[in-house]
Amino acid sequence: MATDAGVLLAQATGIALQAHALSKRFGRKVALDAVDLTVPAGSVTALVGPNGAGKTTLIRVCMAFERPNGGMVEVDGVDPWKHRSEALRRVGYVPQTPAVYRGLDVDDHLAMARSLHSGFDAEYARKRLNQLGIPLDQRADTLSGGQAAQLGLAIALGTRAKVLLLDEPLANLDPLARREFIQVLIDAVKSDGSTALLSSHIVTDVEEACDRLVILGAGKVLLDCPLEEARQAHRLTDSKSPPPGGVAVGSFAGKGLTRLTLWRVPADAGDGAWAATEPASLEEVVLGYLAAGRGTTGLQLN
Amino acid sequence: MRARIILTFKQHRFETVAVTIVSVGLTVAALIEAYRLNSLNVPLSCLLSYHGDFVDPSQGPITAAQAHCNELAKSFFDTKQSLDMNLVQLLLLLVPLLAGIVVGAPLVAREIEQGTAPLSWGLSGSRRRWLLGKVLAGVLLLAPLMLAVGLAANVLEGALSPGLNPYASFSNYLGRGVIDVFWALAAFAGTFALGTLLGRTMPAVVVALVVCFFVRAAWDSGMGHFVLRSFAVPQVQQDQQNQQIGYVVYGPGGPAFADMTLYYKTFIDGKEVTDAQANAWYAQNMVCTPIPTPSDSTSPAEAGSPGASSSPGAPATPDYSNMGNGGIACQGPTIDPSHMPQQIPYVIPGSWYWQIVALESGILLLGSLFCGAIAFVWVDRRRPY
Structure with a gap:
């Protein structure tokens, strides 16, 4: 039953x-x-x-x-x-x-x-x-x-x-x-x-x-x-300065020696949120969250 | 279910083929050995009068017929004790257990080892039904093959002991006949249960070999002590009947009875006594005197050989252990033999063969079901990896 x-x-x-x-x-x-x-x-x-x-x-x-x-x-x-x-x-x-x-x-x-x-x-x-x-x-x-x-x-x-x-x-x-x-x-x-x-x-x-x-x-x-939301709601920067309204997810090693930070950006964020950032690929979204899962968020990085 | 059984045979092709070849080969070998013995056509009287190379001068000169008779008996015993005959007899004892182990071990364990259990268990809502299909395949393979082996062993037993009815004798009864099927099933059930518990084939085989060895070694005494003891009857009541039916087995060691002797009781004047009481009686009534050399010892019967003591109604064997090392000779009392201690063997009569085989097969079957139940419970609970 x-x-x-x-x-x-x-x-x-x-x-x-x-x-x-x-x-x-x-x-x-x-x-x-x-x-x-x-x-x-x-x-x-x-x-x-x-x-x-x-x-x-x-x-x-x-x-x-x-x-x-x-x-x-x-x-x-x-x-x-x-x-x-x-x-x-x-x-x-x-x-x-x-x-x-x-x-x-x-x-x-x-x-x-x-x-x-x-x-x-x-x-x-x-x-x-x-x-x-x-x-x-x-x-x-x-x-x-x-x-x-x-x-x-x-x-x-x-x-x-x-x-x-x-x-x-x-x-x-x-x-x-x-x-x-x-x-x-x-x-x-x-x-x-x-x-x-x-x-x-x-x-x-x-x-x-x-x-x-x-x-x-x-x-x-x-x-x-x-999947689409995962792509659209995340942005990537190579600096620690957050985009307006963005919340740091995690930081990980990018190509070369650059350290990339994944940001979760609300859909209603202003234009400023997008200006200083790059779109994140799905792999980068995953890397950002996995880095967060290990406790290495952007705020904790040097 | 039929498809699952056929697929199980295919899946365990090696074990299926190996067990079939060995069992059929052994059956044929046992029948050939039986034929070799039967084709000698040795009369029972020759086996009974066989004296080997020893000639007793007191018996007078040997006639040509006696010599021929002796030669025939010799060829019979030579064949009986040949290497290939011993090998076949050994295999007849081992193969039911080994076949059960070989078929049972990989049944579940290999699925777990090779990672196929998640596939099967993910498809089947009931793991028990899955296991049932595999177990039925094992039973269908083992039962007819072991029945053939067991029946061939019966034929061989009849040839090894002329005058013996294999179906009314306990001579080697645990290694022949229908009970072979149940030995194999017990080994099979125990091993697939071990495989289910351990999830590994080789460890299951090793543990099963050890367990089977100990169970088989302890079976005779265990059954005699715990189960059959209560059924035993004094052989003196059965002896006459046995002789009439011709249950006597002849061999190089002398005659033996088809009954299974379980224990002895000693009586003096119809009253049961302990061994100590019997020894006390002998100490009082035997006349012992020192003799010059140990080689001048008494005859085997007087010295208490097993052959003498196994004879029904014979006087109880006195305890000579405290009488030195052959330096003393004792003579029996000169009183009426009917007043001497009588040692009566308590036996399971050979005529109860089928009842006892059914009982022991039933016990083995219960053990098999118990092991199977463990496997069926555990397969439902365990991880498939």
Whole structure:
């Protein structure tokens, strides 16, 4: 009953995934520190952060692989820890490293997925793999890294899940394979109307695929906003003097020896706010927030 | 479920093929060894009268028929004690356990080691159903193969001990027959439970080998002490019946009974006595005198050899431990033997073979289910990495 209510609420509010005060510790190490997160339905959200930021832990909590120490998380209105089968029925998951069975061929993987997931659409997954020219009778352990990642994505898409959780699927791929993967993902999300949360520590990879950005650092959400807003609301200077109305976010090493400071500037700031600043790229926005997460704000610099 | 079972076989192709080849090979080897022994066509009487190279002058000259009979028996015992026969017998004992370990260890552990568990567990709402498919595959592989091995071991046991009905005897009964299936299943369940707990294949194999070794080594005495003891009956009641049915097993060590001897009780004039009381009786009634040399010792039966003591209804073996090192010879009392201490073996009669096999198989099955239950609980709680 609680699950049904949660699902209805999620559908009414258009929220595919949400976390509130979500915490996870491993011994003394805090992996997630009171994370608040909202992923709107139909969005492709980039979950960006350095290694050890908590990206994988967040996704694992959503997959019910890890039990949270506090707070709540809901996937399409379902708490994955309390109602695991219900939650996993709504989730397509691509693990961090391409997980393939060495002794099985590609088609065996689809057969296995079908035997495990009642709603698995093997034909759909097969079609996607055919489009990519991946032979179904090829042994999975002979696939290239890109092909193995595409197989993982095809399996996740074959579940026809409402929410796709992709845990750094691009990390081990070459640039061409990364581009292909992202193209397939964008195409699938658009055509299926699903929601994707794509974690990565490479900002340029997710820039073209995502419409929303979540920056995670040291287990905390440092920024959660639409991608366009992230670009427009931040400016960059090479000095410590703030633009009018601007709030320093963080300072980091720019190209050469210059030290750059990222400023958050309100949309209604006067013309003076823009005059002395440069527009920030998405990578610079991320760098600024990560620097802030480490406690190196512009005000603390020399 | 069918697809999942077939995929499990494919996934564990190496283990499946290896266990199948070894089991089928061993079955064939056991049947060949049995055929070798049976084809010698040695009459039981020759085995019974076999005297090796020893010739007893008091028995008179050996006839040609006796010599031939002795040769036949010798060839039988040579074959029985050959290296390949011993190897096959050893493998028949080990393979059910090893097969269970080999199939069970990677079932869950390898998925965790190779990082495929998150993929499967992310797809399956119920990890227990996922595990059930894999376990069923293991059971379907092991059960028929181990049944074949066990039945071949029964055929070999029959050939090794002519006159023995393998299905009505406890001779080597834990290493042959239907119980082989349950040994394999117990090893399988224990090992996949260890694999689920540890999440690593090799550590699971090593721990399983150690556990299986100790369980197997302790099984005989443990079962005899804790379970079967209460079923034991005095052999004297069964002996006559056994002899009539022909349960006697012949071997180089002399005749042995198909019954499983669990313990002995000593009686004097129908009243049960302790070993100390029996020894006290002998101290009072035996006549001991010093003898010149230790080599002039008494016969094995008088000296209390195991063969003598195992004979039902035989006088209890006196404790000579405080009588020096062969410097004293004792003579039995000159009273009516029916008043002497009688040592009665308490046994499980060979005719109870199926009941005892069913009981011990049931215990092994319960152990398997217990280990399986641990794995099924833990797989639901553990991390997939």
